[in-house]
Amino acid sequence: MGFEGIGASVRRKEDVRFLSGRGNYTDDINRPGQLYAVMRRADRPHATIDAIDTTAASKAPGVVAIFTGADMAKEEIGGLPCGWQIHNKDGSPMAEPPHPVLAVGKVRHVGDPVAVVIAETKQQARDAAELIAIAYTDLPSVSSTTDALAPGAPEVHDGVAGNLCYDWHIGDKAVVDAAFAGAAHVVRLDLVNNRLVPNAMEPRAAIGDYDTSSGDYTLYTTSQNPHVIRLLMGAFVLHIPENKLRVVAPDVGGGFGSKIYHYAEEAIVTWASAKVRRPVKWTADRTESFMSDAHGRDHVSTAEMAVDKEGKFLGLRITTLANMGAYLSTFAPCVPTYLYATLLAGVYTTPVIYCNVKAVFTNTVPVDAYRGAGRPEATFLLERLVDCIAHDTGLDRVEIRRKNFIPADAFPYQTPVALAYDSGDYQTTLRVALKNADWDGFEARRAAAKSRGKLRGIGISTYLEACGIAPSAVVGSLGARAGLYEVANIRVHPTGSVTVFTGTHSHGQGHETTLAQLVCDQLGVPLSQVDVVHGDTAKIPFGMGTYGSRSLAVGGSAMVKAMDKIIAKGKKIAAHLMEAAVEDIEFADNTFKVAGTDKTKSLTDISLAAYVPHNYPIDEIEPGLDETAFYDPKNFTFPGGCHIAEVEIDPETGVTEVINFTAVDDVGRVVNPMIVEGQIQGGVAQGIGQALLESAIYDKQGQLLSGSMMDYTMPRADNLPNFNVSTENTMCTHNPLGSKGCGEDGAIGSPPAIMNAVIDALREYGVRHIDMPATGPKLWSIIQAGQTKMAAE
Amino acid sequence: MPQVTLTVNGKQHTVTVEARTLLVELLREKLGLTGTHVGCDTSQCGACVVHVDGIAAKTCTMLALQADGTSVATIEGLAAADGTLHPMQEMFREHHALQCGFCTPGMVMSAIDLVNSHPEGMTEREIREGLEGNLCRCTGYHNIVKAIAAAQPLMHAK
Ligand code: FES
Ligand code: FES
Numbered sequence: 006m007g008f009e010g011i012g013a014s015v016r017r018k019e020d021v022r023f024l025s026g027r028g029n030y031t032d033d034i035n036r037p038g039q040l041y042a043v044m045r046r047a048d049r050p051h052a053t054i055d056a057i058d059t060t061a062a063s064k065a066p067g068v069v070a071i072f073t074g075a076d077m078a079k080e081e082i083g084g085l086p087c088g089w090q091i092h093n094k095d096g097s098p099m100a101e102p103p104h105p106v107l108a109v110g111k112v113r114h115v116g117d118p119v120a121v122v123i124a125e126t127k128q129q130a131r132d133a134a135e136l137i138a139i140a141y142t143d144l145p146s147v148s149s150t151t152d153a154l155a156p157g158a159p160e161v162h163d164g165v166a167g168n169l170c171y172d173w174h175i176g177d178k179a180v181v182d183a184a185f186a187g188a189a190h191v192v193r194l195d196l197v198n199n200r201l202v203p204n205a206m207e208p209r210a211a212i213g214d215y216d217t218s219s220g221d222y223t224l225y226t227t228s229q230n231p232h233v234i235r236l237l238m239g240a241f242v243l244h245i246p247e248n249k250l251r252v253v254a255p256d257v258g259g260g261f262g263s264k265i266y267h268y269a270e271e272a273i274v275t276w277a278s279a280k281v282r283r284p285v286k287w288t289a290d291r292t293e294s295f296m297s298d299a300h301g302r303d304h305v306s307t308a309e310m311a312v313d314k315e316g317k318f319l320g321l322r323i324t325t326l327a328n329m330g331a332y333l334s335t336f337a338p339c340v341p342t343y344l345y346a347t348l349l350a351g352v353y354t355t356p357v358i359y360c361n362v363k364a365v366f367t368n369t370v371p372v373d374a375y376r377g378a379g380r381p382e383a384t385f386l387l388e389r390l391v392d393c394i395a396h397d398t399g400l401d402r403v404e405i406r407r408k409n410f411i412p413a414d415a416f417p418y419q420t421p422v423a424l425a426y427d428s429g430d431y432q433t434t435l436r437v438a439l440k441n442a443d444w445d446g447f448e449a450r451r452a453a454a455k456s457r458g459k460l461r462g463i464g465i466s467t468y469l470e471a472c473g474i475a476p477s478a479v480v481g482s483l484g485a486r487a488g489l490y491e492v493a494n495i496r497v498h499p500t501g502s503v504t505v506f507t508g509t510h511s512h513g514q515g516h517e518t519t520l521a522q523l524v525c526d527q528l529g530v531p532l533s534q535v536d537v538v539h540g541d542t543a544k545i546p547f548g549m550g551t552y553g554s555r556s557l558a559v560g561g562s563a564m565v566k567a568m569d570k571i572i573a574k575g576k577k578i579a580a581h582l583m584e585a586a587v588e589d590i591e592f593a594d595n596t597f598k599v600a601g602t603d604k605t606k607s608l609t610d611i612s613l614a615a616y617v618p619h620n621y622p623i624d625e626i627e628p629g630l631d632e633t634a635f636y637d638p639k640n641f642t643f644p645g646g647c648h649i650a651e652v653e654i655d656p657e658t659g660v661t662e663v664i665n666f667t668a669v670d671d672v673g674r675v676v677n678p679m680i681v682e683g684q685i686q687g688g689v690a691q692g693i694g695q696a697l698l699e700s701a702i703y704d705k706q707g708q709l710l711s712g713s714m715m716d717y718t719m720p721r722a723d724n725l726p727n728f729n730v731s732t733e734n735t736m737c738t739h740n741p742l743g744s745k746g747c748g749e750d751g752a753i754g755s756p757p758a759i760m761n762a763v764i765d766a767l768r769e770y771g772v773r774h775i776d777m778p779a780t781g782p783k784l785w786s787i788i789q790a791g792q793t794k795m796a797a798e
Numbered sequence: 799m800p801q802v803t804l805t806v807n808g809k810q811h812t813v814t815v816e817a818r819t820l821l822v823e824l825l826r827e828k829l830g831l832t833g834t835h836v837g838c839d840t841s842q843c844g845a846c847v848v849h850v851d852g853i854a855a856k857t858c859t860m861l862a863l864q865a866d867g868t869s870v871a872t873i874e875g876l877a878a879a880d881g882t883l884h885p886m887q888e889m890f891r892e893h894h895a896l897q898c899g900f901c902t903p904g905m906v907m908s909a910i911d912l913v914n915s916h917p918e919g920m921t922e923r924e925i926r927e928g929l930e931g932n933l934c935r936c937t938g939y940h941n942i943v944k945a946i947a948a949a950q951p952l953m954h955a956k
Pocket of ligand 2: 206258259513895896897898899900901902933934935936937
């Protein structure tokens with residue numbers, strides 16, 4: 006066995022399963038006697054439901070049952086709960102209108118589920134769903150973020166005046182206004198963060214399986230956090246106690262946030278399986294995913310920076326409108342507040358910051374966290390604003406950043422927007438990125454491109470994010486309705502192999518490998534003798550799941566704590582077996598040793614003694630070698646770094662080609678460099694998608710125009726470059742691993758780097774800002790207008 | 799209901815299907831070969847790609863009846879009987895060309911056809927263009943392209 010511990014790029018344990026078609030995704034599971042559910046969804050954005058006639062559908066071949074919102078309401082099924090409560094400026098709580106599992110009385114977005122048909126085959130269920138006759142009275146609707154607050158705008162919910170979910174702020178406005186009063190420059194930017202559809206490649210699916218003999222429910226679901234689903238669905242929706250409800254999230258084909266939330270279909274199949282006393286499976290078509298998976302981003306903001314003569318930032322003032330969609334998804338309210346506004350210091354020493362966020366309801370799919378969640382919005386705003394400051398003042402864009410960086414010796418650093426950063430070195434990530442990207446050689450490349458008729462630009466983004474979420478008491482005081490610790494159970498078996506039960510969930514991140522490497526490192530057990538189990542509430546004590554780049558920083562730390570307990574207990578057993586004092590026992594490389602002697606016992610000797618306790622301190626310690634730990638983080642972690650993009654635009658078509666992409670990130674301790682690079686590459690690809698290709702578009706009538714993969718542009722291999730990815734790490738100071746997290750960095754740092762490069766390429770046309778996505782037609786029009794203007798001058 | 803007779807991974811099957819049954823439904827639901835995935839409903843993603851008579855085909859866009867008399871190879875049949883991986887599978891693992899694994903079966907089947915149909919070898923750009931029918935949301939393609947480039951000489955040497 007070669008080196009397999011922390012720092013080794015070992016190949017993944019899970020790969021052979023996936024590469025040979027033996028993954029076990031939710032839709033691959035079939036339960037005996039299983040029926041199929043198909044949702045009948047609203048085809049309009051806003052209407053009252055006057056009547057639902059299921060007569061013809063009920064008689065269709067194979068149909069077993071049809072349920073509507075009224076059927077669920079009769080049984081006092083709860084609405085889908087929201088996990089986070091924000092308070093308005095005046096201290097009052099946010100508006101939190103009901104979110105029925107199946108629509109009751111009204112539909113509020115295209116895709117809102119109205120009825121479920123359960124039949125012997127999926128085809129029969131689909132055919133019957135089309136036979137349900139629904140009489141609607143259409144109501145006026147509102148889909149755009151900015152229209153939602155306009156006077157007289159149609160109201161999405163009765164009782165939510167003006168569609169305002171909350172009006173929240175952070176910072177002292179008077180102090181910030183004062184900073185603006187004396188500033189040499191005030192630089193202003195209006196910008197939109199485009200709405201995205203996460204589009205994990207595996208569509209959501211769920212199977213409800215009610216055991217008629219025991220009364221136990223099992224839900225198989227495409228979830229990033231099965232325990233959270235059990236808690237939310239069991240306690241708030243279906244009123245099933247935890248001991249009667251098992252939630253399994255088997256192999257999951259990507260999540261990116263969209264599979265965190267508790268969705269209606271999970272509750273529907275679980276509830277319906279008890280009604281029909283057979284298992285019920287539902288799998289989304291991609292078109293359904295577009296209109297029912299939570300979307301991401303969708304902010305409209307105005308940002309202003311007060312800047313002194315030398316280019317130092319004096320104060321930042323921001324107003325943001327954030328679209329919540331038609332209902333509050335599980336974590337939606339915290340995204341534009343505590344995951345966004347608290348990040349507005351970024352990597353800079355801006356002394357005072359004020360941000361006002363208004364969240365609005367619209368007749369669109371709910372919006373919630375998507376890879377990065379709030380932090381990409383903050384980063385895009387800041388990094389575009391910094392480039393605009395350079396544009397308006399004539400200062401160099403790299404110099405401005407350098408001048409305003411929080412210095413490496415200033416940590417711990419308290420920002421004016423609540424967060425306290427523990428570590429970082431922004432000058433270093435910047436310096437290395439500039440070198441790796443050959444920033445200094447760029448003008449020659451620009452000139453060469455020009456001679457080929459291409460417009461070449463380079464763009465930079467220096468960013469920071471908060472992840473490793475989160476300290477429970479802190480988030481509790483900010484409105485979270487759950488704790489955000491993590492749980493690990495380490496089971497050392499009698500002959501020394503290990504099973505890890507983790508409350509985190511892997512849906513592409515490679516936990517079965519990375520987490521096993523922690524065991525190799527700490528206990529000295531070979532990788533082949535470590536298995537990681539995740540995604541089943543019946544096996545794992547508890548857990549909060551995977552999102553916010555938390556699995557290693559929080560879940561890994563829980564493992565370290567549990568392994569510390571294993572070692573502490575092992576030392577006592579070893580002391581007994583080797584007739585030494587516990588204080589004299591050392592543990593390293595799988596071996597307990599009496600200090601200063603050559604007396605040793607392997608971990609296997611100890612585990613065997615623990616399970617076969619014939620010669621054992623049985624009066625003092627229990628048999629067995631199996632420990633559980635809960636780890637609640639002391640702070641967020643703060644990965645950051647520098648991304649540099651180099652693009653070429655073809656003026657004939659407006660199409661942008663990303664020529665080079667350089668990322669130098671600080672992710673703290675790296676366990677598996679290969680996996681970290683893969684995470685960053687994937688995140689950058691999604692960021693480039695947002696910047697150049699992707700946009701969820703609703704028309705004025707509330708229809709989702711980009712509602713399929715034909716209409717919504719997903720990045721393909723030929724849209725993307727090779728990525729030059731590396732890390733320059735400083736350690737997290739408050740968790741035992743020093744790890745910060747890497748899952749979201751790529752998607753956070755890259756969009757402004759790309760857009761800054763695009764705008765740099767077009768600077769001869771006087772362009773100062775372009776909203777994402779920078780599609781070919783959009784840039785072509787800008788180039789045409791620019792050329793016309795230049796010709797006229 | 800009509801019947802379709804086809805060979806899948808070397809084994810012959812005769813299956814009763816509805817006229818509208820898709821090949822992917824036959825594979826997943828009738829034969830239990832769940833390695834072939836469905837990622838979309840507009841023939842965009844390539845998660846469903848298998849080989850039909852040696853050529854990559856999207857099974858979500860093909861009726862089961864159209865496969866009558868053909869020989870189909872799916873991801874499950876790719877490795878040798880003793881478990882030795884196909885060079886493309888091996889290179890995907892070596893180069894970390896998969897994360898969640900959902901696009902992987904279709905990606906691997908497409909990649910094999912791509913390499914087979916380019917005995918002269920492909921540049922990085924050609925590999926990228928050759929993958930136009932397959933979406934991956936996780937990897938950003940960088941490592942997939944690397945894996946295919948690395949598999950080329952191994953496959954051509956065979
Ligand atoms: S399932 Fe997407 S192309 Fe076949
Ligand atoms: S590995 Fe997840 S979609 Fe490709």
